[in-house]
Amino acid sequence: MDKRRLWTLIVGLVLLNIVTIVFFLSRDSSDSKEVVATVGKDTITRQQWLGEMEERYGRDVLSEMIDQKAIALLAKKYDISITEKAVDRELLLVKTMYGSSTSENMDEEAWREQIRYSLLLDELLTKDVVVKEEELKKFYEQNSILYEIPTSYHLSHIIVKTEEEAKKTIKELEQGSNFATLAMERSIDEFSANQGGDIGYISEETDQHSQVYLSAVEKLKKNEWTSPIATENGFAIVMLHDQIKGRTFSYKDVKDSIRRQIALEQMDVTATARDFWEEAKVDWFYDQN
Helix, strand or coil, X not given: CCHHHHHHHHHHHHXXXXXHHHHHHHHCCCCCCCEEEEECCEEEEHHHHHHHHHHHHHHHHHHHHHHHHHHHHHHHHCCCCCCHHHHHHHHHHHHHHHCCCCCCCCCHHHHHHHHHHHHHHHHHHCCCCCCCHHHHHHHHHHCHHHHEECCEEEEEEEEECCHHHHHHXXXXXXXXXXXXXXXXXXXXXXXXXXXXXXXXXXXXXCCXXXXXXXXXXXXXXXXXXXXXXXXXXXXXXXXXXXXXXXXXXXXXXXXXXXXXXXXHHHCCCCCCHHHHCCCCXXXXXXXXX
8 A cells, every 4th residue: 555545545534423413413403693702792503504614625625525426436337346455455455554543543444445445446546557467567576565464452551650650550541540631731742631541552663662571562452551660761561452464465465456556557647536526427516506
């Protein structure tokens, strides 16, 4: 999976979240004058709130929804489908290559659907491109490392300044305190603290987190945490969410993915889902204004 596709997935997920929020807000808005906030003597109604969201995000969200519908329609027309194995493989690559997690803040099913959409789009864009078998095999042989997934661990951590504070934190965890809440309250690693301590997936190939984490979590079960670990910045408590065992994908496994990648590179222009709107007979609100 290249960075272009990862960016497409992330943007799609952000828009999907906005769509979900608007949907749940709007379906209960029987009274458009319902007050959702007060500031002194001023009020903000639900209708004003939804109107502002539409003004800011409406065009992009509607465009993304049309893209999804158009690609699904044309995939059916050309009898193009994506297997669950292909989606599974791409999801593993997202997790292990980019350290992305699909835990508390991300719905894994949403990731899967966005991956499926991205692969369908690539198949449609490249359906008329022919790539010779020899070229596919040569690419695999020269880039086989891209299809080797290292054993990876989805972790969260809490970093505090002293070992005493770390032991105190562990005691609170043992008494039932929530790991993510404690991370947000007291971890001195500000970036991960904002994510409830979540640092995604790490492996031996990961640079941004101490490799001592790996040896400490190897024997943990899911949702267990370590004893205090000395780091450059203080003492860490590390929690294991999930483990992905390392594996290597065969040429047969990734042949279709390689064909799409080479075909996209051979195209002279950057194509998008919008290039299919005319064929899908799209007529939308913003064309009428």
